[in-house]
Amino acid sequence: METVLSSKTKTVVISPDRPFVIIGERINPTGRKKLAEELANGDFSRVRSDALAQVEAGAAILDVNAGVPGGDEPEIMRQAVQMVMDTVDLPLSIDSANPDALEAGLALYQGKALINSTTGEDEALERVLPLAKKYGAAVIALCNDERGPVQDPQVRLDIAKKIVARAADHGVPIEDLLFDPLVMTVGADSNAGRVTLATMQLLRAELGVNLTAGASNVSFGLPDRPALNAAFMAMAMNSGLNSAITNPLEPAVLTAILAADLFLGHDEYGRMWIKGFRKREKAKAAAAA
Ligand code: THG
Numbered sequence: 001m002e003t004v005l006s007s008k009t010k011t012v013v014i015s016p017d018r019p020f021v022i023i024g025e026r027i028n029p030t031g032r033k034k035l036a037e038e039l040a041n042g043d044f045s046r047v048r049s050d051a052l053a054q055v056e057a058g059a060a061i062l063d064v065n066a067g068v069p070g071g072d073e074p075e076i077m078r079q080a081v082q083m084v085m086d087t088v089d090l091p092l093s094i095d096s097a098n099p100d101a102l103e104a105g106l107a108l109y110q111g112k113a114l115i116n117s118t119t120g121e122d123e124a125l126e127r128v129l130p131l132a133k134k135y136g137a138a139v140i141a142l143c144n145d146e147r148g149p150v151q152d153p154q155v156r157l158d159i160a161k162k163i164v165a166r167a168a169d170h171g172v173p174i175e176d177l178l179f180d181p182l183v184m185t186v187g188a189d190s191n192a193g194r195v196t197l198a199t200m201q202l203l204r205a206e207l208g209v210n211l212t213a214g215a216s217n218v219s220f221g222l223p224d225r226p227a228l229n230a231a232f233m234a235m236a237m238n239s240g241l242n243s244a245i246t247n248p249l250e251p252a253v254l255t256a257i258l259a260a261d262l263f264l265g266h267d268e269y270g271r272m273w274i275k276g277f278r279k280r281e282k283a284k285a286a287a288a289a
Pocket residue numbers: 025026028030031032095116117140180182183213214215216217245
């Protein structure tokens with residue numbers, strides 16, 4: 001199964017047979033006070049620099065979240081999407097729980113975007129699926145519903161099945177759905193990682209769908225987050241995760257992704273691994289000089 005996203009001139013394919021796709025997470029004011037302030041004041045310069053840095057580090061898609069507390073989210077989304085489009089040429093993931101903000105981004109975006117996201121709740125599906133159809137976008141589908149996150153992989157699979165059926169009713173094909181198994185911090189529930197990994201395996205085995213996840217969520221509230229995020233990423237990739245919303249500027253995470261791609265047979269002759277190694281050596285030399 002191939003999930004295809006595009007920008008003006010670039011196409012990105014997410015598939016179990018291809019290298020992992022990094023969706024850069026940093027254009028998101030949640031937990032970034034400075035960025036939140038700047039966005040509220042109409043300063044989008046950090047959106048530009050974060051876009052450039054993440055693409056240079058290896059992101060193939062960029063997530064754009066404009067959720068500033070008390071801010072005009074549709075307007076901030078519009079300006080952020082415009083800034084990213086003016087800066088880099090790659091597909092975007094328009095990240096909001098607010099349908100007006102989703103539509104503000106989609107209406108302006110040139111290409112096949114990713115809508116982030118719908119849940120399995122009827123209300124969310126009836127709002128988001130028509131937007132996907134109208135703009136020809138793909139959709140991230142979270143495996144939760146009105147019950148909130150349930151710590152049971154079978155329940156999460158059943159929600160995914162419902163979303164597949166509902167999407168078909170709206171003319172949105174299964175390959176335009178990226179399922180998010182729900183990543184929550186192991187800091188709050190030590191079983192959260194296990195449940196998420198089992199959900200990934202079930203979704204792949206039962207539905208054959210492509211997957212994505214907010215992978216950095218796994219370590220919220222714990223020390224040494226990069227080490228946890230990197231280890232989780234390698235385990236998740238072995239469970240079928242083939243894209244993630246994560247931070248490619250974090251060397252431990254990026255290295256884990258490249259290593260796992262190599263071990264999973266997605267890096268012929270280790271070309272990407274060797275290229276990554278050379279890039280790190282060059283950066284080290286530049287830092288020492
Ligand atoms: N699923 C889907 N979309 C998502 C999430 C998900 N979007 C948002 C989020 N979860 C994924 N994105 C992030 C972005 C940042 C962080 C975690 C997940 C993060 N930020 C640091 C913090 O808050 O401490 C701050 C980073 C900084 O200062 O630069 O951890 O699950 N579909």
